[in-house]
Amino acid sequence: MSTQAMSARAVIPPSPGTVERVRNAVSDALVITWRNLLTIRRLPQLLVFATIQPLLFVLMFRYVFGGAIQVPGVDYVNYLMPGIFAQTVAFGAINTGVGLAEDRGKGLIERLRSLPMARSAVLAGRTTADLTRNVLVVGLMLAVGFAVGFRVQTDVFKLALGIVVLLAFGFALSWVFALIGLSVANAESAQAASFPIMLPLVFASSAFVSTTTMPDWLTPFAEHQPVTAAVDAVRALVLGGPWGTEVLTTLAWSAGIVAVFAPLAIRRYRLG
Amino acid sequence: MSAIEATGLTKRFGTVQALAGVDLSAAEGTVLGVLGPNGAGKTTAVRILCTILQADEGSAFVAGVDVARHPQRVRELIGLAGQYAAVDENLTGRENLRMVGMLTHMGRRAARTRAAELLERFELTDAGDRPARTYSGGMRRRLDLAAALVHRPPVLFLDEPTTGLDPSSRTGLWGVVEDLVADGTTVLLTTQYLEEADRLADRVVVIDRGSVIAQGTPGELKRTLGATIIEFTIPEPAEAARARSALAAVPGTVDGEDGLVRLAVTDGGAALMDAVRALDAAGVRPAAAAVREPTLDDVFLALTGHAVETPAEEVAA
Numbered sequence: 001m002s003t004q005a006m007s008a009r010a011v012i013p014p015s016p017g018t019v020e021r022v023r024n025a026v027s028d029a030l031v032i033t034w035r036n037l038l039t040i041r042r043l044p045q046l047l048v049f050a051t052i053q054p055l056l057f058v059l060m061f062r063y064v065f066g067g068a069i070q071v072p073g074v075d076y077v078n079y080l081m082p083g084i085f086a087q088t089v090a091f092g093a094i095n096t097g098v099g100l101a102e103d104r105g106k107g108l109i110e111r112l113r114s115l116p117m118a119r120s121a122v123l124a125g126r127t128t129a130d131l132t133r134n135v136l137v138v139g140l141m142l143a144v145g146f147a148v149g150f151r152v153q154t155d156v157f158k159l160a161l162g163i164v165v166l167l168a169f170g171f172a173l174s175w176v177f178a179l180i181g182l183s184v185a186n187a188e189s190a191q192a193a194s195f196p197i198m199l200p201l202v203f204a205s206s207a208f209v210s211t212t213t214m215p216d217w218l219t220p221f222a223e224h225q226p227v228t229a230a231v232d233a234v235r236a237l238v239l240g241g242p243w244g245t246e247v248l249t250t251l252a253w254s255a256g257i258v259a260v261f262a263p264l265a266i267r268r269y270r271l272g
Numbered sequence: 273m274s275a276i277e278a279t280g281l282t283k284r285f286g287t288v289q290a291l292a293g294v295d296l297s298a299a300e301g302t303v304l305g306v307l308g309p310n311g312a313g314k315t316t317a318v319r320i321l322c323t324i325l326q327a328d329e330g331s332a333f334v335a336g337v338d339v340a341r342h343p344q345r346v347r348e349l350i351g352l353a354g355q356y357a358a359v360d361e362n363l364t365g366r367e368n369l370r371m372v373g374m375l376t377h378m379g380r381r382a383a384r385t386r387a388a389e390l391l392e393r394f395e396l397t398d399a400g401d402r403p404a405r406t407y408s409g410g411m412r413r414r415l416d417l418a419a420a421l422v423h424r425p426p427v428l429f430l431d432e433p434t435t436g437l438d439p440s441s442r443t444g445l446w447g448v449v450e451d452l453v454a455d456g457t458t459v460l461l462t463t464q465y466l467e468e469a470d471r472l473a474d475r476v477v478v479i480d481r482g483s484v485i486a487q488g489t490p491g492e493l494k495r496t497l498g499a500t501i502i503e504f505t506i507p508e509p510a511e512a513a514r515a516r517s518a519l520a521a522v523p524g525t526v527d528g529e530d531g532l533v534r535l536a537v538t539d540g541g542a543a544l545m546d547a548v549r550a551l552d553a554a555g556v557r558p559a560a561a562a563v564r565e566p567t568l569d570d571v572f573l574a575l576t577g578h579a580v581e582t583p584a585e586e587v588a589a
């Protein structure tokens with residue numbers, strides 16, 4: 001072995017500075033986002049499956065249960081659709097965990113963990129791609145809503161604000177399921193572990209019926225949980241009435257969820 | 273300088289002691305072969321050296337960098353092709369390689385060029401724009417290896433790189449490894465095949481149940497055992513015993529179990545003639561006879577006195 005070869009090999013790359021680290025973290029997250037979006041483009045059926053469930057809920061609540069549900073002063077379809085939008089992003093967040101568990105099962109995360117990329121990138125890239133997917137799915141659900149008679153009672157700007165709030169909320173929930181997806185054995189377990197968390201949040205909320213119709217023991221939970229906050233915010237924005245507090249509450253929930261779960265998920269990723 | 277230097281690595285998973293104090297060392301530009309049966313701890317050792325897993329005890333340096341203290345720097349210097357091809361099935365081969373290029377911060381254009389270069393080198397150019405989901409097992413393996421080489425790492429870890437490859441792909445991959453080593457790359461390669469270690473490795477470490485049980489050059493290892501194995505099938509125990517004592521006169525080591533008499537020798541041809549004559553003189557007529565190269569099983573038998581055992585959980589997996 002020549003001394004020249006030795007010195008050439010012994011070069012230890014210098015630690016990058018903070019600016020470069022941040023730039024790499026952003027660029028790595030974008031690469032992973034690109035990769036996840038390519039997957040959606042290659043497998044468009046994922047998008048179709050993601051809309052089937054909320055679509056069935058629209059049909060069921062609009063035409064089967066809708067007649068039996070009375071909400072004073074509002075057309076039920078207008079009451080329902082904000083709930084459906086929130087349900088869509090909430091259940092959509094489960095995909096974050098399922099996708100991560102799948103990547104882990106295939107050994108892909110192992111390969112990524114051996115690369116000199118930012119530790120946050122796999123998770124940030126996944127949640128960002130899922131956010132993009134949510135934009136598409138919520139767009140589709142909006143179209144479905146219009147088709148079954150949903151009409152915005154306020155204006156298009158408030159509707160847009162409502163959608164932005166929902167997307168932020170969905171993004172936050174993604175981090176919860178990222179943690180779950182990295183903690184369980186496989187994609188099926190990720191799915192199985194996520195539903196028991198998501199179902200009570202979605203159904204014991206104001207998504208489909210008013211919380212005042214629920215039993216006394218359930219009302220405190222139903223009225224003070226994040227899905228209700230998100231539904232109320234969107235509902236206020238599209239049906240009219242005061243909406244500031246509702247929107248702020250939802251954003252506060254979202255920020256809080258990210259602040260708690262993003263570090264936990266990234267720590268879980270680091271540990272392997 | 274050692275490109276890989278590990279001392280006293282231990283790792284426990286619950287009640288399983290996967291590594292019980294393993295030392296590994298590879299000089300720059302050489303190939304270190306790590307041999308061992310299922311569950312020996314090979315993959316665990318590789319994962320520790322690749323910064324994927326933290327050792328409970330012990331220290332490890334790759335290209336002079338401490339894996340526990342500066343894992344991110346180590347990652348700049350290593351390439352890993354894990355035991356199971358870790359390619360993204362929904363991306364094309366080209367996209368897989370570009371992704372790794374981008375994630376190692378080589379820049380968009382360089383990543384694109386490098387991807388094309390590697391597809392060419394691994395004969396994947398024609399399949400390069402198809403989703404990897406449509407690749408055969410061998411193509412996936414090649415793509416996986418190509419992905420490990422994207423950023424031209426000076427130290428390469430290959431975990432059972434040829435398991436599941438057909439003979440011609442296997443030979444092809446050996447050629448690639450030899451080229452890399454000729455260019456100065458250091459390679460740690462795990463395998464279950466003595467033949468592979470023999471062909472590629474400068475030094476071999478044999479591990480079993482988390483401990484190193486032998487090491488040396490492939491030649492030294494085989495010499496502890498003999499270069500050729502001659503096996504006679506003799507079902508009748510009394511006759512087998514007679515055969516064993518007759519064969520003791522032939523230079524080499526005799527062992528065997530139920531119905532099998534095994535002779536490990538250094539000069540196959542002459543020893544075979546001697547053995548046949550000895551058996552004939554003793555009036556033994558074997559039901560069958562075989563002459564073969566020693567396998568990992570034989571090395572194990574010779575080193576440990578027990579055959580390669582496959583833990584039940586591994587079989588199920």
Ligand SMILES: Nc1ncnc2c1ncn2[C@@H]1O[C@H](COP(=O)(O)OP(=O)(O)OP(=O)(O)O)[C@@H](O)[C@H]1O
Binds near residue numbers: 285289311
């Ligand atoms: N993540 C883990 N959790 C629990 N046990 C583990 C884990 N990884 C490895 N083990 C156990 O540690 C031991 C060593 O495993 P390892 O994968 O290192 O073996 P190996 O030599 O690579 O085997 P093979 O030839 O089958 O790949 C085995 O008993 C295995 O079951």
Ligand SMILES: [Mg+2]
Binds near residue numbers: 314
């Ligand atoms: Mg292994």
